Amino acid sequence: MAVGHVSTGSPFEKDIGYSRAIVADGWVFVAGTTGYDYATMTIPASIVDQCRNALVTIGKALEDAGSGLDHVVRVSYIVPNVDEWPDCWPVTSEVFANARPAATMFSAKLQNPEMKIEIEVTARIP
Template sequence: MAVRHFSTGSPFEEQIGYSRAVVADGWVFVAGTTGYDYATMTMPAGIAEQTSNALNTVAKTLEQAGCSLDHVVRVTYIVPDAAEWPECWPITRDAFAVAKPAATMMSAQLQNAEMKIEIEVTARLPD
């Protein structure tokens, strides 16, 4: 079984030692992704814009791996402040309108205080 690894070039991937995504046996596992704009390493202040950035990064990574947000079967959202979570719903609803993956939202502290959401997905490569 060939395993493929994908990177966004984020310095965190190198510093911490992980891949943005790993493809194995028809599955695509995308690591927890925050709202950074990885081209500029800037983080927007609001959770809605961070959610959009994170989902854009996830979508680009899935595309590199050979699938899309429409192939996501599982998504986990982690937010430090659960009261902000409803601001994300319109964005997540649009992103997963086709896939409608199984989903979990957890409230937990993230790596940096500026991070308001982290999104992790599992997708299945199309036949």
Template sequence: MARKLISSGSSFEKEMGYSRAVVDGDWVFVSGTTGFNYDTMTIEEGVVAQTEQCFKNIKNILEEANSSLDKIVRVTYILPKTSDFELCWPVLKKYLGDVRPAATMFSAGLFDERMKIEIQVTALN
């Protein structure tokens, strides 16, 4: 299978030179995805709403790659405020509770201070 690059249409991808996702063989590598609504290029204020939007964005990209949320094998959560992570747990359980991928969370500054969470996944195709 040839390598396939997938874009969400975000201006960040073109400006920084990356793809929202790369399909390579049996794998789909989804870049760190934030809570921006790419249709409106807006972002909600709260971490819970942003987490929900992250998963909507990831779901759309995985479907474009002929994959799905239930094929996620690894997830990385990045939050500027560690204390916000527990607030996200109900959303994480909603989307990945039955999938239970290997997971890592760490705290780091994000590109835009409005961003409260970034989620990166690897899935099978």
């Protein structure tokens, strides 16, 4: 099976040299995605809004790859401030209510100080 590349058009993809997602052998690997609105390159101040934006971007990439959020099997969350992480739980539990993927949360500094969450997923193509 050929490898497929999915892009959101984010300047980060070109500048850093990566794809938003890669499709290979029935799997979709979505790169770490932050809460930017990639059409306007703006990012909201709240971690909850950033979480929502990241999941919308991820959902679109998965759809473009022939999958969807309900087919996510693994998710990793990266947050600089662990005290803010529980604020995202209502969003993540709603989005992943059907998939219930294996999940891990890491705490680490992100690329830019305004970034409050980065989310990476792996999904199957049904």
